[in-house]
Amino acid sequence: MAKKLLHTLGYDEEGNILHVEYAEKGKPYTCPQCGDRIIARNNGTMQRPHFAHFKKSDQCSGESVLHYYFCLQAIRLLQNCIDQKNEFHIEWSCPYCNRKYSKDLLQQVAAISTDMVIEGHHPDITLLDNKGKPLFALKILIRKKLTKKTIHFYEEKGIILIQYQIEEEDWLQVENKLKKPNSVTFCGNGECYNFQFYQNAIRREYYSQKFKCKKCGKVVDGYMVRNTSALGIIGLDKLRDHEKQDIVSQFFRGKRATVADILVYGKCRCIPHSKGLVCLNKSDDFKEARQGKINKKK
Numbered sequence: 001m002a003k004k005l006l007h008t009l010g011y012d013e014e015g016n017i018l019h020v021e022y023a024e025k026g027k028p029y030t031c032p033q034c035g036d037r038i039i040a041r042n043n044g045t046m047q048r049p050h051f052a053h054f055k056k057s058d059q060c061s062g063e064s065v066l067h068y069y070f071c072l073q074a075i076r077l078l079q080n081c082i083d084q085k086n087e088f089h090i091e092w093s094c095p096y097c098n099r100k101y102s103k104d105l106l107q108q109v110a111a112i113s114t115d116m117v118i119e120g121h122h123p124d125i126t127l128l129d130n131k132g133k134p135l136f137a138l139k140i141l142i143r144k145k146l147t148k149k150t151i152h153f154y155e156e157k158g159i160i161l162i163q164y165q166i167e168e169e170d171w172l173q174v175e176n177k178l179k180k181p182n183s184v185t186f187c188g189n190g191e192c193y194n195f196q197f198y199q200n201a202i203r204r205e206y207y208s209q210k211f212k213c214k215k216c217g218k219v220v221d222g223y224m225v226r227n228t229s230a231l232g233i234i235g236l237d238k239l240r241d242h243e244k245q246d247i248v249s250q251f252f253r254g255k256r257a258t259v260a261d262i263l264v265y266g267k268c269r270c271i272p273h274s275k276g277l278v279c280l281n282k283s284d285d286f287k288e289a290r291q292g293k294i295n296k297k298k
Helices: 062-083 148-157 168-172 174-179 193-201 241-251 284-297
Strands: 009-011 017-019 037-041 050-053 089-093 100-104 111-113 125-128 134-141 160-165 203-213 219-229 232-237 277-279
Touching: 009 062, 062 111, 062 125, 062 134, 062 168, 062 174, 089 174, 100 232, 148 160, 148 193, 168 174, 203 241, 219 241
Parallel strands: 134 160
Antiparallel strands: 009 017, 037 050, 089 100, 111 125, 125 134, 203 219, 203 277, 219 232
């Protein structure tokens, strides 16, 4: 059985946070959560070192103080990145397809909220776009797990849910912990089983490149779809049948064109597969770097 989480954090007279092990007996300290006076009890033999409220309080516990402090520091860190327009990359992998991601969490975030309630659900931290729409819901958990009902709620709303399981020592490494969440309920892999649950969080955007066929020499447009989200471009995907028809109506209006006249996801009427196609959008630097890698392997 896990040990009870004790109240181990406090502010000294200068406003610095410290662990109870470094507190001096008799000096005044303040509770990070409620602001009341606390005293250090770190020299006893019956119980582990901890802080105790000078006046008994039922609202502050070891778990609530750790949760409050971690959220406070996380908000300060993220807000500072937003104000200075800095990136903040998080890393995670999908538990179903094992695809790994590293994306800037803040690229579309304009504001942070700690008191937003979304149809009865209250994220610890909500990240919003410039129109006030919630993009991410951050949950800070201590020895708890979210229910499947809660997870499905955020999926249906198109809000990316990010979960952090924190321990007592994580108060020292808030930034590192934020960069590596325990769970991000999102995957942009169209072939992943879990992809179907994130449709409300994904936008499909047409993407084109110029290709030249080595056989016939014709330059054609290659149309694909980019899966984009609040985390930016997740990956390329194949066109669906109705999207092919949509491209014909949008980009070939007034021309006698059919789906077969379009280079779709690396295919040409002349060459049935992508072999023999040269992408004209690639720079010379890219070609040289690629050739260097090929030569190195040889």
